[in-house]
Amino acid sequence: MTGPTGVPAAVPVPVPVPVPAPALEPWLREILRCPVTGATLVDGVGPDGSPELVSTDPDDPLAYPVRDGIPVLLADDARPVGRTAGGA
Template sequence: MSAQNDEGFAGVPVEPWVREILRCPATGAELVDGVGPDGSPELWSTAPEGALAYPVRDGIPVLLVDDARPL
């Protein structure tokens, strides 16, 4: 999925300017929409090395490295 998804996180609309400023807290890389192994929404880091996947819970991205999983 694209970072420019108008539906936002789990169907919750997100302003485009918010999507533009979200970054991976570990690497500073852009985050794009993804889907976890269990089908839940995630934000994926686009970092070439050390990329992480961050959960989206109830439409809210949880950008905590401790809650992320490696991609």
């Protein structure tokens, strides 16, 4: 395909658009607990903008990734939140 000047016309290239993960059903979020502390979990957003479930434990808050709408409640995948270096 060429444009009016005889130069090949640019073909639009589809750009992938990130699709937000579907929100968890309220009944499911209500029964899920942090596997490390047993605290309830609330919706959060990770440093990279991805969805997370964050424990409400005041002493040891952890964030768990939500991948493709599925919470990954594995202690090895948890990320500490709300703490600075030195535990302050």
